[in-house]
Amino acid sequence: MPEEIIASKTTPTGWDRVAATPEFRGLITAKKVFIIPVFLFFLVYYFTLPVVVGLAPHFMSTKVIGGANLAYVFALSQFVVAWLIAWRYLKAAGKFDLRVQEIVAKADESRGGE
Amino acid sequence: MSVSLLVFLAFIAITLGITYWASKRSSGATAYFAASRQLTGAQNGIAVAGDYMSAAAFLGLVGIIAFQGYDGFLFPVGGFVAYVTVLLVVAEPLRNSGKYTMADVLAYRMRPRPVKAMASVSTLTICTFYMIAQMVGAGALVALLLKDSGISYRTAVVGVGILMIVYVVFGGMLATTWVQIIKAILMMAGATVLSILVLAHFHFSMGAFFAAAGHVAYHNNGQAVVKDFLQPGLRYKPPYGTLDLVSLGLGLVFGTAGLPHILVRFYTVPDAKTARKSVMWAMVLIGSFFIMTSILGLGAAAIVGPDYIATHGGNNMSTPLLAQRLAGNLFFAFISAVAFATILAVVAGLTISASTSFAHDFWTSTVHKGAERHLGEEVRVARVAAFGVGAVAIAIAVLLGPAANVGFLTTLAQAVAASANFPVIVLAMFWRRFNTWGAVTGLAVGLVSSIGLILVSPSLMGVDASSVSGAARHVIQARAWFPLENPGILSIPLGFLGAFVGTLLSDEPAAGSKFNEMLVRSQTGLGAEEAASY
Numbered sequence: 001m002p003e004e005i006i007a008s009k010t011t012p013t014g015w016d017r018v019a020a021t022p023e024f025r026g027l028i029t030a031k032k033v034f035i036i037p038v039f040l041f042f043l044v045y046y047f048t049l050p051v052v053v054g055l056a057p058h059f060m061s062t063k064v065i066g067g068a069n070l071a072y073v074f075a076l077s078q079f080v081v082a083w084l085i086a087w088r089y090l091k092a093a094g095k096f097d098l099r100v101q102e103i104v105a106k107a108d109e110s111r112g113g114e
Numbered sequence: 115m116s117v118s119l120l121v122f123l124a125f126i127a128i129t130l131g132i133t134y135w136a137s138k139r140s141s142g143a144t145a146y147f148a149a150s151r152q153l154t155g156a157q158n159g160i161a162v163a164g165d166y167m168s169a170a171a172f173l174g175l176v177g178i179i180a181f182q183g184y185d186g187f188l189f190p191v192g193g194f195v196a197y198v199t200v201l202l203v204v205a206e207p208l209r210n211s212g213k214y215t216m217a218d219v220l221a222y223r224m225r226p227r228p229v230k231a232m233a234s235v236s237t238l239t240i241c242t243f244y245m246i247a248q249m250v251g252a253g254a255l256v257a258l259l260l261k262d263s264g265i266s267y268r269t270a271v272v273g274v275g276i277l278m279i280v281y282v283v284f285g286g287m288l289a290t291t292w293v294q295i296i297k298a299i300l301m302m303a304g305a306t307v308l309s310i311l312v313l314a315h316f317h318f319s320m321g322a323f324f325a326a327a328g329h330v331a332y333h334n335n336g337q338a339v340v341k342d343f344l345q346p347g348l349r350y351k352p353p354y355g356t357l358d359l360v361s362l363g364l365g366l367v368f369g370t371a372g373l374p375h376i377l378v379r380f381y382t383v384p385d386a387k388t389a390r391k392s393v394m395w396a397m398v399l400i401g402s403f404f405i406m407t408s409i410l411g412l413g414a415a416a417i418v419g420p421d422y423i424a425t426h427g428g429n430n431m432s433t434p435l436l437a438q439r440l441a442g443n444l445f446f447a448f449i450s451a452v453a454f455a456t457i458l459a460v461v462a463g464l465t466i467s468a469s470t471s472f473a474h475d476f477w478t479s480t481v482h483k484g485a486e487r488h489l490g491e492e493v494r495v496a497r498v499a500a501f502g503v504g505a506v507a508i509a510i511a512v513l514l515g516p517a518a519n520v521g522f523l524t525t526l527a528q529a530v531a532a533s534a535n536f537p538v539i540v541l542a543m544f545w546r547r548f549n550t551w552g553a554v555t556g557l558a559v560g561l562v563s564s565i566g567l568i569l570v571s572p573s574l575m576g577v578d579a580s581s582v583s584g585a586a587r588h589v590i591q592a593r594a595w596f597p598l599e600n601p602g603i604l605s606i607p608l609g610f611l612g613a614f615v616g617t618l619l620s621d622e623p624a625a626g627s628k629f630n631e632m633l634v635r636s637q638t639g640l641g642a643e644e645a646a647s648y
Contacts, residue, residue: 015631018640027637035202042198043367050188050363054356057347067324069344071184072408075191079401082195086397089201093390100638107640 018107027099034092038085045081049074117444118259121451125296126277129458132292133285144646146286146493147214147470148381151645153291155388159395161291162379164298166193166370166396167403168244168460169251170524172301172453175404176436177429179411181420183327183343185350185359186411190404192363196370197400201393204371206386207543207636213643215467216377216535217475219636220542223628224550227480232557234475236534237374239561240527241468242507244375245461247523249274249511251430252457259434259450267516274454275508278462282469282500286493287382290462297452297459302403304452308433309406311440312413323409326416333421343415358598362525365602369528372535375467384645410436461507469499522573525600529568533605534560537613543636545617549625552617559612560605567601570594 018024053060053071060071068076144150153161171190178186212218217233249271256270265273281289316322328342341348350358370376380389414423414432418439423432434453438446473496478486486492538556541548568574575595576588596604635641 013631015634018634018638019630024634024638028633031637039198039202042195042202046192046195046367047360047363049191050359051356053184053188053346054350054359057345061342061345067321067328069324071346072187072324072344075184075187075408076405078191078195079405082198083397083401085198086201086394090390090394093387097387103638104640107638 014107018103021103021106023099023103023106027096027103030099031096034089038088042081042085046078049078118447118450121448122454125300125451125455125458128296129277129281129289129293132296133281133289136285136289136292139288142646143214143490143493144643145288146496147474148378148643149287149291151382151384151643153382153388153392155383155391156395157291157295158379158383158388158392160298160399161294161382162376162392162396163399163403164294164301164459165375165379165463166400167298167301167456168524169248169255169453169457171403171407172305172456173251173255173430173433174524175407176411176414177423177432178349179343179408180414180418180423180432181429182349183330183341183412183415184346185348187408188359188362189366190407192366193370194397194401194404196367197393197397199367199371200376201390201397204377204539204543205380205389205393208377208539209380209383209386209389210639210642211543211632211636212381214378214381214474215471216372216374216539217471217479220538220553221479222542222632223548223625224542224553224622226484229550229553229557230475230479232554233535233538234471234480236530236557236561237471237475238468238503239565240374240530240535241464241471241503243523243527243530245464245468245503245507246510246514247527248457248461248464249507250514250516252454252461253511254516255430255450255453255457268512271511272508274458274461275504275511277458278465279501279504281458281462282465282504283497287378287466290459290466291382293459293462297455298399300452301456302399304437304449305403305406305410307445308437308440308449309409309413312409312417312436315413315417315440323412323416327412330415330420332419343412354597357603358600361598361600361603363602364606365525365529365532365600367532368536368606369530369532369602372531372539373528374471374531374535375463378467378470381643385642386639465500465503465507468503469496472496472499472503522568522599525573526565526568529564529601529605530561532560532602533564533609534558537606537609541610541613541617543632546626546629547617548613549617549620549622551620551622552613555616556609556613560609563608564601564605567596567598567605570596571599571601572597573599 061069064070064073175186175190178189208219211222217230220233221229252274253267253271256265281293313323316326324344327344329340330343331340383389383392410433414436418435423429423435426435434446434450437449473492477495478484478492534557537560538553542553572594574588575590575592577591577593578587
């Protein structure tokens with residue numbers, strides 16, 4: 001890492017300039033818009049399991065499919081949901097990567113091709 | 115039993131060969147601590163899965179399900195979905211902004227000495243708790259399985275300890291990773307075959323399988339009972355059951371993203387994209403494996419029965435006993451050997467993360483203010499530390515003895531990771547105002563509160579009848595002060611609170627002024643540590 005962009009505390013550094021570019025702000029917004037709702041959904045979906053299982057064990061013992069009860073099916077669905085989230089994130093991250101490439105290219109340019 | 119010994123000796127021979135190969139191949143700190151950052155997503159992902167699918171999973175989780183049915187299955191469910199947190203929140207930024215340890219990320223904007231010293235304490239605490247649990251398990255397993263061949267608990271513990279020291283000291287991260295990969299593949303194969311055998315036992319009828327799991331007959335406190343093992347509530351009962359389950363979930367979902375031996379794995383790949391791919395691989399393997407634990411656990415309950423397991427080595431022997439019942443002694447031997455291999459590999463993984471943290475965070479950053487005094491010092495210190503860590507783990511495991519009740523130690527490790535490490539990792543990456551004192555107090559409060567709450571929990575405190583003896587007896591004979599087994603629901607908020615209060619009570623403009631730098635680096639990979647070339 002070139003020393004000059006880690007330089008002083010008072011003047012804006014190279015990092016501050018990158019952080020202020022519309023491309024970088026766009027990346028952060030895009031990530032927030034995807035990650036925060038997905039993560040919140042994940043937390044709500046997951047914590048519903050211990051809550052309903054703890055509060056309504058008899059209801060959750062209702063047989064639903066092929067001899068399995070609601071509790072077991074709900075637990076299995078956690079695996080499916082987590083895999084789906086991971087798969088969706090993989091696709092979204094591909095788009096984040098494109099934005100990152102753009103930011104990196106610009107940052108290299110402004111450094112004058114060091 | 116000799117087949118078991120043969121399979122295990124073959125594993126030792128192969129892994130020692132790999133260690134020799136790795137020691138020839140690697141030189142320098144990045145090679146030793148981070149396998150030169152040249153692993154592929156698949157290699158690292160399988161190794162992450164290997165690290166996570168410990169003996170506690172292969173033996174412990176199946177055992178809990180075999181004895182407590184559905185409630186036991188909630189451990190693997192939470193343990194697996196935790197990787198959503200790892201994937202969405204920590205893996206990529208961590209890879210982009212750190213070098214060898216989790217503390218690198220914490221200390222990036224802060225004054226490194228206090229932060230790294232404290233992070234090193236929490237890393238060593240977590241690794242030690244985990245390691246003791248694994249070593250005691252290994253020793254007990256070996257003593258039980260090989261009692262005819264004259265191998266005692268003590269010999270087994272010392273043997274496991276010496277092997278892991280050899281892997282780590284001579285082979286570094288590269289050898290540790292390959293040991294982990296081989297073991298993960300063996301374990302997946304073993305679990306898959308065993309699951310198919312369970313389903314074959316019920317003629318591949320899920321209806322018949324669930325029906326059998328719904329009527330498990332056994333003795334509870336001397337009384338014959340028949341229980342539905344699919345029904346929730348066998349372990350966690352009112353009035354605190356629901357809270358305990360939520361608390362368990364919190365510890366798992368946030369703790370995994372704070373486990374040092376999992377986090378260091380993300381430094382072994384070339385970039386954030388590969389770190390992401392390794393989480394994908396890990397999620398496929400861990401998810402499949404953890405679903406299988408329910409088939410194995412319920413299968414063990416239905417086919418072998420809790421009564422038989424209890425009198426033939428206890429719940430940790432559920433998996434090998436199931437193998438024996440379904441496919442005879444040869445498969446029993448194979449499964450047991452896989453269990454040893456697992457313990458060995460996980461202990462090696464823990465040792466390298468503990469010794470890396472000691473050398474990098476404590477020795478270089480804290481004691482010597484961030485600079486090696488001579489080239490190669492950090493690696494040399496790490497090697498010595500690996501000896502030390504190994505020796506301490508051997509000594510404690512020998513002292514505790516094979517009957518020690520160490521199950522709570524893994525819960526404790528996870529709770530410490532969730533309460534001490536997770537809050538400060540997240541705040542370091544996403545809260546501009548966060549500073550040195552915030553990190554130090556967050557780590558300290560999380561560490562002390564999670565350990566403290568476990569000390570006064572039903573895991574350690576309880577009043578037993580005088581007939582209860584040995585490992586089943588509570589360490590402290592008094593009513594538990596804290597009603598939950600899992601401290602997360604209280605200790606995680608306390609960890610965050612500690613971090614907030616510490617931050618707000620101190621002023622450190624320097625930490626804030628480097629926030630943009632860290633944000634840009636962690637989100638784009640600009641200036642990230644690059645893969646070493648040979």
